[in-house]
Amino acid sequence: MQIKLTVSRNLTILQGKSATGKTTLLELIAAYDELGANSGVVINCDVPCKILAGRNWLRDLSFIENSIVFIDEDSSFMKSHEFAHAARRSSNYYVLVARESLPQLPYSVDEIYGLKNTNRSTTKYPVYSRTYASTYRIYGKSEFDGAKPQVVIVEDSNSGYEFFAVLCKNSGIPCISAGGKSNIYDIALNRKERDILVIADGAAFGPEMEFLVSLQRFKRIKLFLPESFEWLVLKSGLFPDKRTQEMLRSPASYIESADFFSWEQFFTHELIEKTRGTFLTYSKSRLNESYLAKHTRGAIEKGLPNLGILPQTEQ
Structure with a gap:
């Protein structure tokens, strides 16, 4: 059996149906960690792969550095704030098998995966068969057709909200600050409007996705989830220098996990x-009015998909 998994951020979540290889993946890693080459397992990875389990997990984690740490959903400590705190302070990357959301961890909407069997054998009863399991993103990208939403809900109450509130005001669309990502579901649920646009930092919005997607059965909810508002500003063209452009093409090559637990933190630091x-001095707590000037605002607007929140003359 061969399983391919790409890990690019501090936190990767594995979900999906049973019998797709999640448990087998952890068993193979545990066997290799215990027996090495004698296990019959081959691991091709740039860093060590470790399994973390049991009641002594905190002690064991203190001895693991610069590794990819795999944790099964049966490990209840994974849902604790103690684990979140310990993970933030480590230099490791984590792959978490979890069917339920983990609200204490800021994982990206783009790093929630399922495992799929890509075996293409046409033999009905193969005696020997190699199974190739690869990953697929649970939540795909939203498509925007320019339809005007009835209301816009923005995750925070800081600079990002101030920017989008101006765009919405110019278009006559109510814009609400959720005051935090965990409040978005309740606000969207209790609004009378059915056509809702949610704008949030995708870099840490993973724990909220299951709830928001469930609402789409009752309301027409569109999700615009860029890495962060700061990422939108950096990619707007206002900073054409070579380093910025290379960093935006390959963030993982520039982000040190021990320093930035979430990519949103990194992009905020970079912009500041x-x-x-x-x-253009940037503050996350209050938007510099220079970002609302015609040239600057226009540069950021050009990087937005057709969300339906710009005046018709600007769409």
Whole structure:
């Protein structure tokens, strides 16, 4: 059996149906960790792969550095704030097998995977068969057709909200600050409007996806989930320098997991440092009015999909 898995962020979530290889993956890694080559398992990875389990998990984790740590859903500690705190302070990457959301962890909507069997054998009863299991994203990208939403809900109450609130005001669309990602579901559920656009930081929005997607059975909810507002600004073309462009093409090559547990934190740090002492000096808590000037705002708007929140003359 061969399983391929790409890990690019601190937190990767494995979900999906039974009998797709999740448990087998962890068993193979555990066998290799215990017996090495004698296990008959071959692991091709740039860093060590470890299994974390049992009641002594915190002690065991203290001895693991610069590794990919795999944890099964049967490990109840994975859902604790103690684990979240310990993971934040480590230099490791984590692959978590979890069917339920983990709200204490800021994992990306793009890093929630299922395992799928890609065996293409046409033999009905194969005696020897190699199973190739690869990953697929549970939540795909939203498509936007420019339809005007009845209301816009923005995750935070800071600079990102201030920017989108101006765009919505110019288009006559109510714009609401959720005051945090965990509040979005309740706000959307209790609004009388059916056509709702949710704007949130995709880099840490993974735990909320299951709830928001369930609402789509009753309401027409569109999800715009860029990495973060700061990421939108950095990719707007306002910063054409070579390093910024290379960083945006390959963030994982620039982000040190021990320093930034979420990519949103990294992009915020980058924008603050890049604009320090300039007319675009950035603060997450309050939006610099320079970002609402025609040229600057226009550059950011060009990077947006057709969300339906710009005046018709700007769509």
